Amino acid sequence: MRKIIKNxxxxxxxxxxxxxxxxxxMVFSASNVTAYMxxxxxxxxxxxxxxxxxxxxxxxxxxxxxISSKGYGRxxxxxxxxILATQALLPFFGVLRNNSRSWYDxxxxxxxxSEFMKVVSIIWLAYYYDRNKSKLNTYGKIFFPIAICIVSAxxxxxxxxxxxxxxxxxxxxxxxxxxxxxxxxKAKTLFLAxxxxxxxxxxxxxxxxxxxxxxxxxxxxxxxxxxxLLTTGNQICNGYIAINNGGxxxxxxxxxxxxYLYLPEPYTDFIFCIIIEELGLVTGIGLxxxxxxxxxxxxxIGRKSPTNxxxxxxxxxxxxxxxxxxxxxxxxxxxxxMTGVPLPFMSYGGSFTICLIAALTVVQRVNIENRLGExx
Numbered sequence: 001m002r003k004i005i006k007n008x009x010x011x012x013x014x015x016x017x018x019x020x021x022x023x024x025x026m027v028f029s030a031s032n033v034t035a036y037m038x039x040x041x042x043x044x045x046x047x048x049x050x051x052x053x054x055x056x057x058x059x060x061x062x063x064x065x066x067i068s069s070k071g072y073g074r075x076x077x078x079x080x081x082x083i084l085a086t087q088a089l090l091p092f093f094g095v096l097r098n099n100s101r102s103w104y105d106x107x108x109x110x111x112x113x114s115e116f117m118k119v120v121s122i123i124w125l126a127y128y129y130d131r132n133k134s135k136l137n138t139y140g141k142i143f144f145p146i147a148i149c150i151v152s153a154x155x156x157x158x159x160x161x162x163x164x165x166x167x168x169x170x171x172x173x174x175x176x177x178x179x180x181x182x183x184x185x186k187a188k189t190l191f192l193a194x195x196x197x198x199x200x201x202x203x204x205x206x207x208x209x210x211x212x213x214x215x216x217x218x219x220x221x222x223x224x225x226x227x228x229l230l231t232t233g234n235q236i237c238n239g240y241i242a243i244n245n246g247g248x249x250x251x252x253x254x255x256x257x258x259x260y261l262y263l264p265e266p267y268t269d270f271i272f273c274i275i276i277e278e279l280g281l282v283t284g285i286g287l288x289x290x291x292x293x294x295x296x297x298x299x300x301i302g303r304k305s306p307t308n309x310x311x312x313x314x315x316x317x318x319x320x321x322x323x324x325x326x327x328x329x330x331x332x333x334x335x336x337x338m339t340g341v342p343l344p345f346m347s348y349g350g351s352f353t354i355c356l357i358a359a360l361t362v363v364q365r366v367n368i369e370n371r372l373g374e375x376x
Contacts, residue, residue: 004065007371008364012297015290016360019345024050027348030274031267033259046267046348053350057357064361069310073127079120086113087155102159112351114156114164119355122316125175130309136181163339167323174319236334238262242273250280267348269340291325301367310366317359
């Protein structure tokens with residue numbers, strides 16, 4: 001264990017710890033009013049739960065870090081089957097939340113299969129393509145894992161959770177195009193994917209149906225949210241107000257006014273607005289710079305990996321984190337429709353927090369193998 005700790009990427013570890021602690025503080029600040037006034041719970045309710053999620057993540061880190069990257073790959077094969085099974089059973093046993101049946105509720109514990117599928121798919125795809133790198137000249141070998149991921153994406157869409165499905169599809173696509181697959185195959189795949197998507201939309205429209213349900217169509221009105229303050233633009237416009245209130249230095253930790261039920265769940269999707277309102281634009285910019293630092297460190301570790309599986313895992317995790325940051329912030333600023341995507345390290349949530357820690361553990365494991373290989 002001492003050798004493992006010695007070979008961790010210390011800058012990445014220190015920054016992630018700082019962000020998790022800062023996120024925990026902001027979850028408490030953003031959630032205490034909602035917990036007390038809307039949920040009839042203790043002001044510390046979400047703070048305590050998030051602390052438990054982080055503790056579970058720490059235990060997971062301790063158990064995962066001694067396992068090799070190929071060990072992760074072998075384990076991911078079983079996890080893929082298990083998560084696919086739980087996804088298939090969601091329509092029958094899942095709990096309806098925010099008009100989406102995406103969760104299993106086990107009393108004090110909830111489980112969101114699609115969130116775990118993102119990280120497990122990164123590991124499984126990296127393992128599969130590394131193991132079959134000499135056989136990537138046949139369509140069967142190339143597209144078998146993509147077919148499995150498409151099944152998972154369809155199950156996510158059925159929930160329905162369009163935002164998660166799009167993010168999942170982007171992650172799978174990024175990993176596919178990063179593999180040593182012939183360029184002609186990649187070009188044909190991209191053409192077929194775009195053409196298939198266009199045909200599906202046109203076919204649905206011609207039959208009077210739509211790929212979007214009504215509440216998803218409402219989110220497309222993201223250009224001028226404050227014109228619809230009392231309806232579809234309520235959340236985004238109140239997010240703008242929070243950002244405007246904060247200015248450069250903020251109104252002070254705990255002094256947000258928008259968390260007083262103006263933003264329905266300020267501790268999840270809109271926590272970045274509360275951060276700027278309370279701590280100012282300067283802190284918001286600092287947070288974004290720390291995100292960029294984390295992405296840079298992960299990419300450096302991936303580039304140094306002598307194996308395809310290690311590099312693919314790191315690049316997949318970097319894209320996983322990046323796409324969550326991008327989709328969350330672009331949604332907050334009204335540049336794209338809001339999709340309910342959490343902000344890494346900041347947003348409250350058990351499934352996402354645990355998955356994020358697991359993803360970062362994978363990166364640290366690749367770094368350990370890089371250094372042990374260099375020292376050998």
